[in-house]
Amino acid sequence: MNGTKKVVELVGVTKVYPGDVAALRGVDLVIGAGDLVAIVGPSGSGKSTLLHMIGTLDRPTSGTVRIAGYEVGDLTDRELSALRARHLGFVFQQFHLAPGTSALDNVADGLLYSGTPPKARRERAAAALERVGLGHRLGHRPHQMSGGEQQRVAVARAVAGEPPLLLADEPTGNLDSAAGAEVLAVLRDLNASGTTIALITHDAEIAAWAPRRVGVRDGRIVTDERTETAAATPATTAAKPAAKPVAGPGAETVEAAR
Numbered sequence: 572m573n574g575t576k577k578v579v580e581l582v583g584v585t586k587v588y589p590g591d592v593a594a595l596r597g598v599d600l601v602i603g604a605g606d607l608v609a610i611v612g613p614s615g616s617g618k619s620t621l622l623h624m625i626g627t628l629d630r631p632t633s634g635t636v637r638i639a640g641y642e643v644g645d646l647t648d649r650e651l652s653a654l655r656a657r658h659l660g661f662v663f664q665q666f667h668l669a670p671g672t673s674a675l676d677n678v679a680d681g682l683l684y685s686g687t688p689p690k691a692r693r694e695r696a697a698a699a700l701e702r703v704g705l706g707h708r709l710g711h712r713p714h715q716m717s718g719g720e721q722q723r724v725a726v727a728r729a730v731a732g733e734p735p736l737l738l739a740d741e742p743t744g745n746l747d748s749a750a751g752a753e754v755l756a757v758l759r760d761l762n763a764s765g766t767t768i769a770l771i772t773h774d775a776e777i778a779a780w781a782p783r784r785v786g787v788r789d790g791r792i793v794t795d796e797r798t799e800t801a802a803a804t805p806a807t808t809a810a811k812p813a814a815k816p817v818a819g820p821g822a823e824t825v826e827a828a829r
């Protein structure tokens with residue numbers, strides 16, 4: 572089911588922070604088009620650092636990062652910004668919405684660097700908010716919305732430019748379980764319509780919900796499991812019977828080809 576196209580490819584990635592903190596100690600990871608990957612592991616294990624590498628928010632100390640086929644190390648800062656604008660969407664635990672600014676403008680402003688003209692920015696923003704179930708809240712400012720609604724605005728902002736890859740660091744970490752479930756439902760719908768998603772979570776239930784789980788410990792990937800059954804939201808466990816045994820192309824082979 573997961574295409575063989577590599578959206579993300581990390582080969583031998585290390586990250587040493589000042590103070591000699593080895594946050595990543597040699598990570599090989601392939602994420603294929605259409606994947607929905609939960610990144611799990613203890614606090615301090617390197618999950619956010621890993622997501623920053625994938626998101627090209629920081630450069631590795633050594634190793635190779637390829638996003639959508641582009642080798643990040645070969646790109647100038649300007650080219651990197653363009654790559655991020657075109658290919659990547661980000662959602663964080665804190666919503667990072669501009670206070671006093673409507674949901675519509677918060678989302679539209681996320682398209683400022685995409686080269687989209689103002690009118691089209693607002694149209695796309697409205698469509699993205701519609702998509703996350705907030706078509707009736709376009710004019711609301713962050714303080715007039717619930718936490719779950721604010722996070723859905725943040726998701727709308729992340730996906731308004733229709734990036735093929737969405738990265739989320741604890742997107743439900745500040746939400747109660749009902750609001751969290753709504754955000755997860757939005758992510759699931761996005762994934763169903765083709766967006767590749769990697770999300771960090773501490774929540775075992777959310778991890779179990781994801782069709783693929785990558786476990787990180789001490790800066791290394793220690794597990795990489797896939798569930799081939801159709802995923803249900805944690806709340807709705809109308810689980811279908813297990814899909815065909817050993818289904819689909821084994822896209823999980825993480826190898827540094829050659």
Ligand SMILES: Nc1ncnc2c1ncn2[C@@H]1O[C@H](COP(=O)(O)OP(=O)(O)OP(=O)(O)O)[C@@H](O)[C@H]1O
Binds near residue numbers: 588589590594616
């Ligand atoms: N900017 C930085 N400078 C120095 N050390 C850092 C920096 N950022 C992270 N670290 C260290 O790198 C290690 C990995 O941090 P990271 O934020 O990736 O962990 P994490 O798995 O996301 O943890 P959490 O679940 O608590 O968010 C930690 O030991 C952390 O203290």
Ligand SMILES: [Mg+2]
Binds near residue numbers: 618619620740
């Ligand atoms: Mg973290």
